[in-house]
Amino acid sequence: MKALIIGAGIGGMSAAAALKQQGVDCDVFEAVKEIKPVGAAISVWSNGVKCMNHLGMGHIMDDLGGPMRAMAYQDGKSGVTMTQFSLIPLIEAVGERPCPVARAGLQAQMIDHWGRDKVQFAKRLERVEQTNAGVVAHFTDGSIAQGDFMIAADGAHSVARSHVLGYQAQRRYAGYVNWNGLVTADKEIAPLEQWTTFVGDGKRVSVMPIAGGQFYFFFDVPLPLGLPEDRATVKENLKTYFEGWADPVQLLIERIDPKTTNRIEIHDIEPFNSFVKGRVALLGDSAHSTTPDIGQGGCSAMEDAVVLGQCFAKTKEVKEALLQYQSLRHERAKDLVLKARKRCDVTHGKDMLVTQAWYDELKQETGENIIAGLKDTILGGPLG
Ligand SMILES: Cc1cc2nc3c(=O)[nH]c(=O)nc-3n(C[C@H](O)[C@H](O)[C@H](O)COP(=O)(O)OP(=O)(O)OC[C@H]3O[C@@H](n4cnc5c(N)ncnc54)[C@H](O)[C@@H]3O)c2cc1C
Numbered sequence: 001m002k003a004l005i006i007g008a009g010i011g012g013m014s015a016a017a018a019l020k021q022q023g024v025d026c027d028v029f030e031a032v033k034e035i036k037p038v039g040a041a042i043s044v045w046s047n048g049v050k051c052m053n054h055l056g057m058g059h060i061m062d063d064l065g066g067p068m069r070a071m072a073y074q075d076g077k078s079g080v081t082m083t084q085f086s087l088i089p090l091i092e093a094v095g096e097r098p099c100p101v102a103r104a105g106l107q108a109q110m111i112d113h114w115g116r117d118k119v120q121f122a123k124r125l126e127r128v129e130q131t132n133a134g135v136v137a138h139f140t141d142g143s144i145a146q147g148d149f150m151i152a153a154d155g156a157h158s159v160a161r162s163h164v165l166g167y168q169a170q171r172r173y174a175g176y177v178n179w180n181g182l183v184t185a186d187k188e189i190a191p192l193e194q195w196t197t198f199v200g201d202g203k204r205v206s207v208m209p210i211a212g213g214q215f216y217f218f219f220d221v222p223l224p225l226g227l228p229e230d231r232a233t234v235k236e237n238l239k240t241y242f243e244g245w246a247d248p249v250q251l252l253i254e255r256i257d258p259k260t261t262n263r264i265e266i267h268d269i270e271p272f273n274s275f276v277k278g279r280v281a282l283l284g285d286s287a288h289s290t291t292p293d294i295g296q297g298g299c300s301a302m303e304d305a306v307v308l309g310q311c312f313a314k315t316k317e318v319k320e321a322l323l324q325y326q327s328l329r330h331e332r333a334k335d336l337v338l339k340a341r342k343r344c345d346v347t348h349g350k351d352m353l354v355t356q357a358w359y360d361e362l363k364q365e366t367g368e369n370i371i372a373g374l375k376d377t378i379l380g381g382p383l384g
Contacts, residue, residue: 004147011153011284011301013110017055018309031124037103041216046096047381048299065099066210076200079246085367149279158286171267180218181261202349234258271334288333293343
């Protein structure tokens, strides 16, 4: 049996690993010649780490995972700590640690785990055709590939999605811009083993430790779409948006390298329930594109892959396995997208009264409520 996997991102490489475990042969096709990840790093939360272990890629987490053992919120302007607590109780409760990792490293190691020479780069899917017996992928270079089924892990701008849904799903602007990158970790900015977030005016500045003595940083600012800002203006933009903020924020802006800082207008897609049509299944962002506000998009792609593998372990009847995959995933995926959207609105001042109430709550927070929320999200995954 042969699966065509479209996209060599987190979703595609997880799906390939999961299907290989079930003895399914996979051909992986990737649109670009060389993958350049959209963000500098991601937090793979404990549910994602469990998936990586399950898929035989736990060593990547050991290699790349940063020492994130505590969490804190600080008032952006005064720098005063609103709440600070250990993440060890969370790790003990869910049975695995979270791993913030550099994206380039994660992507490269996932591809290497599969076999770089087995990924067909510069193959951009143009359209999908289904026959009674299988699927045909048509690529923009005029070539085709045939298989028994297709896993379309072709990301938020998926080409295969409209084939599955029968319409073009629209992306929704979430109302804020995110700048992210990597910087040398420095305790003058924040403690080295802590995820530290500065908040105020619906904006946030965050640093998370990844391996190799680096911080993954991000800045979020509610802004209209389409402003004429880019890497050339990043420092002056951030200095303006964060004028009057505390010294560690100013130091971080000073230290960042504009050449490697990404600027992203954050979007998601209204959740839909169909991930599958016949022999074609969507997986990862193609199935559920989310804002990054609870750090679960990539983890969710890994969860999809684990469930896909579990379905093929139960039956090798393609259509049945894919429908089972859909029924086991759509509620969970939708829940995560909507949770992230809700968190996004509170964090980014959609209604400043609600955001102010959250800031007030943070000053009373002992860690218990935040850990309960994280635990709930993590334990909702397929591996508990
Ligand atoms: C700023 C930001 C921060 C984030 N932080 C986190 C986080 O902390 N934790 C977390 O879990 N998630 C996070 N995410 C979400 C995460 O990045 C995505 O959910 C994840 O990358 C989805 O993986 P994917 O493989 O489905 O899609 P993608 O990563 O988009 O990969 C899709 C791949 O398919 C290829 N492709 C596209 N079209 C075609 C085509 N037509 N033919 C062939 N190939 C094609 C692309 O080139 C790409 O390589 C964040 C996202 C953003 C934007």
